[in-house]
Amino acid sequence: MGQEVNMQEEIQWIREVLSGNKQAYTHIINKYKNQLYATILRMTKNPQDAQDLAQEAFIKVYHQLGKYDGKGLFSSWIYRVTINHCMDEFRKKRYKQVEMTEDLLENPNHPEVIFLKKEKNRQLERLIATLPEDERMIILLRYVNELTYEEISELVGAPVSTVRNKLHRAKKKMRNTVKREGGYFDEMSNCR
The missing domain is CATH 1.10.1740.10 (RNA polymerase sigma factor, region 2, helix turn helix motif)
Known part of the structure; x- marks a missing residue:
């Protein structure tokens, strides 16, 4: 009532x-x-x-x-x-937080390095944009905001198992897109 x-x-x-x-x-x-x-x-x-x-x-x-x-x-x-x-x-x-570390780059201010980082961010943005809204949200909450599965579960109102499954599905889709189209993000497969 x-x-x-x-x-x-x-x-x-x-x-x-x-x-x-x-x-x-x-x-x-x-x-x-x-x-x-x-x-x-x-x-x-x-x-x-x-x-x-x-x-x-x-x-x-x-x-x-x-x-x-x-x-x-x-x-x-x-x-x-x-x-x-x-x-x-x-x-x-805040895509810069998702960037993978570039140990081999000694001069982060070199124009070519800056260009590559921007290009990498653009590719990552396009990759995430291909996901359905619910999976995109979970990827961003996990890797941009670095929330735990439990915190994401509470925020989106879904069980932890559902969050894990959606995250796994989203990463698999992104990996398949990378394999199909090439690009910087083969290391996505190593994200936990």
């Missing part, structure tokens, strides 16, 4: 926002800000980044509110939009 009342209340707020009452959006922010911030903080492990991403996510949710179809729980929808926004940001800003 309580959940049904909550949903009706949320749907009312959404209707008000969509009909031009921007103030009604503060109800949505107040209801979800702590949960979303806590989730993002666990992904970023940095309070300032988490705060920035939470603000950006609420702006994104506001602009996409019309896309919520009312079929599933609003809380699941807002959570999904937020996680997707964070994943997009991690993909844009």
Whole structure:
């Protein structure tokens, strides 16, 4: 009963926002800000980044509110939009963390080395972009954010076994793409 009342209340707020009452959006922010911030903080492990991403996510949710179809729980929808926004940001800003170490490169500032690193990042980005959304998210959470299987399981709301299977599937797809097309990322096969 309580959940049904909550949903009706949320749907009312959404209707008000969509009909031009921007103030009604503060109800949505107040209801979800702590949960979303806590989730993002666990992904970023940095309070300032988490705060920035939470603000950006609420702006994104506001602009996409019309896309919520009312079929599933609003809380699941807002959570999904937020996680997707964070994943997009991690993909844009933090690929350098995924880079494999280049022990043989003695001069990291040489223009050719810089070019190769950029090209490597572009290839990795294209490779990850070929994955389905759920597998892409798990790859990024595991290797960009360095979260444990248990943390990922909690964030995406799936059992640890499912997280492991999706990660394994995603890496296998990426390896097959590399074998087919060639490139820098044969070492993906060694990722744990």
